[in-house]
Amino acid sequence: MRQLSYERADDPAQAVAALAEAGDAAYLAGGTNLVDHLRLGITAPQRLVDISHLDLADVEDLPDGGLRVGAMVRNSDLAAHPRVRPDYPVLSRALLSGASGQLRNAASTGGNLLQRTRCVYFQDPTTPCNKREPGSGCSAVGGWTRYHAILGASPSCIATHPSDMAVALAALDATVVVLGPGGERRIPVTELHRLPGDEPHRDTVLEHADLITAVELPAPSPGARSTYRKVRDRASFAFALVSVAVVLEVDDDGDVPMVREARIALGGVAHKPWRARRAEELLRGREASLAAFREAVDAELEQADPVSGNEFKVPMARGAVLAVLAELTGLPDDGVEADGDATDTDHAGGTTEEAIDE
Structure with a gap:
């Protein structure tokens, strides 16, 4: 059995500090993606920092009429929220099309954004994959490609991002609120994820220990x-x-x-x-x-x-x-x-x- 350490964070700042001091560590929220990868042997962090109990599970109105969604809001709760259903139907429908009811009850808003590709080669540690092991090659090129990219791909990777929620957030021009060792910053969701280029192992622009704390939705336009x-x-x-x-x-x-x-x-x-x-x-x-x-x-x-x-x-x-x-x-x-x-x-x-x- 592989050994790893576990720490439960009490607040976002503590979570960031705990991850920053450990080079090989990961945040654990709903676990619907990370736990699968631990079992498959795709990832093997030496420390898990549990953020599932952080006070980030509220949906709050913003002064400009928009909405702030905490990173730990569950997908099922967000889809059914009384502000989201009438004002942001694209988001509600995207969330409800993802996974299953059981997984939506566990998956978090922040975790949904950061889930990794479901490329069959990425999830098979016996095959070369530049996203999993940089420089090893891309088994999908010349392989089974039904679920793979037709836009923005590179010779290094033709995998696709799996999130439904992220697609809706991109159309809504949402903003991702991130807390890192250097403080808080905001990133347009359209700039959060990267195209593969020659570094497909980097899914996002986030740095080590960066923690998504919220997603902010702009006020809906009248008649949209x-x-x-x-x-x-x-x-x-x-x-x-x-x-x-x-x-x-x-x-x-x-x-x-x-x-x-x-x-x-x-x-x-x-x-x-x-x-x-x-x-x-x-x-x-x-x-x-x-x-x-x-x-x-x-x-x-x-x-x-x-x-x-x-x-x-x-x-x-x-x-x-x-x-x-x-x-x-x-x-x-x-x-x-x-x-x-x-x-x-x-x-x-x-x-x-x-x-x-x-």
């Missing part, structure tokens, strides 16, 4: 519409082949509805939640029409570089984004999903209310 759609191999407890989070503001005052603001994030397609910046730019100030939507999505996916075995993700992503935009603008979506070959999409297993009752 949002939702999350996930395409997966089975109806529940499966990671995304492609997922889409959209926050849309449409001006309906004139003769023709116009897109005032669009924020689009994709999951299951890159090493991090992928903000569709090209598509967003093309949609702002444009008529809310299927023709405009297609032009914007096609421009975004020009960057796609699939590998053998996951080429289907390009039309799947196209169809999923088009279907969500059509839904949020009330446009007829006849043939939209079929056009993109994304016919097995779902909304967290139904409406938010149905998923909560599952």
Whole structure:
């Protein structure tokens, strides 16, 4: 049996100090990812600092109308929160599409952001993996790639980030509050995760001992519409082949509805939640029409570089984004999903209310 030390932190500052003094250490929150990796032999920290009892489990209103979510708020509690369900439906639906009810009851907000890839080669310590052992190679290149990246990958790694919640937070322009040895700082969630480059073992921009203490959501814009759609191999407890989070503001005052603001994030397609910046730019100030939507999505996916075995993700992503935009603008979506070959999409297993009752 492998030996390790265990320490239970009483406050965030103590947790940071405990991890800072130990080079080979890890935070333990819900444990839904870390414990699996300990069992698989993927990671072997010599010290665990338990943060599960820290006073970081509140959801609080911010003075500007936004919301502060403590890092230890459980995924199931956040999805059902009376502010989140009506004001941030994209987040509620993303959370409810993840994992299973049992895991959502244990998983924390901070831990969800920091979960590592579910690439089968990363989780198999008998295979080379640059993310697990830098410089050893990427077994996914030329291997089984159904769940792998089509955007932002590198020759060193084509793995994807597994979080549903992080994709919704990217579309919401959320901010991550981090406490480190040098004090507190704030990081836009779109800048938290890294593309692999030649350092795929670095998932985020966080440094050793940095602790996520909260996530802050901006105030919802009046009239904003949002939702999350996930395409997966089975109806529940499966990671995304492609997922889409959209926050849309449409001006309906004139003769023709116009897109005032669009924020689009994709999951299951890159090493991090992928903000569709090209598509967003093309949609702002444009008529809310299927023709405009297609032009914007096609421009975004020009960057796609699939590998053998996951080429289907390009039309799947196209169809999923088009279907969500059509839904949020009330446009007829006849043939939209079929056009993109994304016919097995779902909304967290139904409406938010149905998923909560599952």
